[in-house]
Amino acid sequence: MSAEHPTVTPERILQLAWGYAPPLAIEAAIHHRVFDVLDEGPKSLAETVSATGATERGLKGIMNLLVSFGFLAKADGKYALTPESSAFLVSTKPAFHGGMFRHMSKQLIPAWIQLSDVVATGKPAVAVNQEGPGSEFFNQLVLDIFPLSYMAATTLAHHLNFGAEGEPLSVLDLAAGSAVWSIAQAQVSPRVVATAVDWPEVLAITQQSVARFGLSGRYTFSPGDLEQADFGTGHQLATLGHILHSEGEARSKALLRKTFAALASGGTIAIAEFLVNADRTGPPPGVIFAVNMLVNTDNGDTYSFEEISRWLIEAGFVNPRLLDAPGPSPLILATRP
Numbered sequence: 001m002s003a004e005h006p007t008v009t010p011e012r013i014l015q016l017a018w019g020y021a022p023p024l025a026i027e028a029a030i031h032h033r034v035f036d037v038l039d040e041g042p043k044s045l046a047e048t049v050s051a052t053g054a055t056e057r058g059l060k061g062i063m064n065l066l067v068s069f070g071f072l073a074k075a076d077g078k079y080a081l082t083p084e085s086s087a088f089l090v091s092t093k094p095a096f097h098g099g100m101f102r103h104m105s106k107q108l109i110p111a112w113i114q115l116s117d118v119v120a121t122g123k124p125a126v127a128v129n130q131e132g133p134g135s136e137f138f139n140q141l142v143l144d145i146f147p148l149s150y151m152a153a154t155t156l157a158h159h160l161n162f163g164a165e166g167e168p169l170s171v172l173d174l175a176a177g178s179a180v181w182s183i184a185q186a187q188v189s190p191r192v193v194a195t196a197v198d199w200p201e202v203l204a205i206t207q208q209s210v211a212r213f214g215l216s217g218r219y220t221f222s223p224g225d226l227e228q229a230d231f232g233t234g235h236q237l238a239t240l241g242h243i244l245h246s247e248g249e250a251r252s253k254a255l256l257r258k259t260f261a262a263l264a265s266g267g268t269i270a271i272a273e274f275l276v277n278a279d280r281t282g283p284p285p286g287v288i289f290a291v292n293m294l295v296n297t298d299n300g301d302t303y304s305f306e307e308i309s310r311w312l313i314e315a316g317f318v319n320p321r322l323l324d325a326p327g328p329s330p331l332i333l334a335t336r337p
Helices: 011-017 021-031 034-038 045-052 056-069 083-088 099-112 115-121 131-141 146-160 180-188 200-212 244-262 284-296 305-315
Strands: 072-075 078-081 169-174 192-198 219-223 235-241 263-272 318-323 331-335
Touching: 021 034, 021 056, 021 099, 034 045, 034 056, 034 078, 045 056, 056 072, 078 083, 099 284, 115 284, 146 180, 146 235, 146 263, 146 318, 146 331, 169 180, 169 244, 180 192, 180 200, 180 235, 192 200, 200 219, 235 244, 244 263, 244 284, 244 305, 305 318, 305 331
Parallel strands: 169 192, 169 235, 192 219, 235 263
Antiparallel strands: 072 078, 263 331, 318 331
């Protein structure tokens, strides 16, 4: 073929065919404590076998694979952590992201395997946005994904800058899960008191998470589905941390209207989402997560900033805007006049 018509190869397709390998290898290494053991210092394969109790053949396979991905280093017959794995894959460290891989291997991948049937029927493998299956799903998930939102939640807290002096300020944490969004607010400002709303079974996990940070005395817990739960009124901030994508358009619009009514004048709504562009063709995390919602919810989807902005304005909010924050997408903020 000429330079004007380069040969097309299947290389990229074949690479994607093995796309399940990285997360499953990482999960296996976490399960067998490979990253924790190597956090003590570089070790040979035999030393890692002795420290973990896993087999030589098994560890040799996944550890060499993780070297090829850049999550482990290998020199002079010894394996070591890289800066990335040291920061995010050691279970004893606060930024540990490994729980997400357990969630993928045990919950998400089995559902995604049914994708062809889901596309044919339009019905999810399991509708986790419903309280029965959803409670079990999120009970396993919410603490594992705490680190994924904590930096963004802290960025929001510093941006709002509620300060240390003055009357208490009320934060409404909707579908609170681990309460990561309100915990960050309470850590930054001693003025913050919070109301956490979630299903009763999940709120038990929320209470554990809040207690772990020594904040139980500043929390009220409101059990129930978002459609029926009591949101209260007069809140200065309401957070919707990765919630709209599981609700679908109609329920999301209703939720924004209910949230508007719960805020005080001048109050802020903060929304975290996997945003897509207006054409729904990217970025990859947003469009992948749209399919994740197809597989796991009855009406869930991902949305663009433009769509969510329209819903906010229809609900009565003003000045929808973006706040750059660590994570897959910026946060969306708007104000109740």
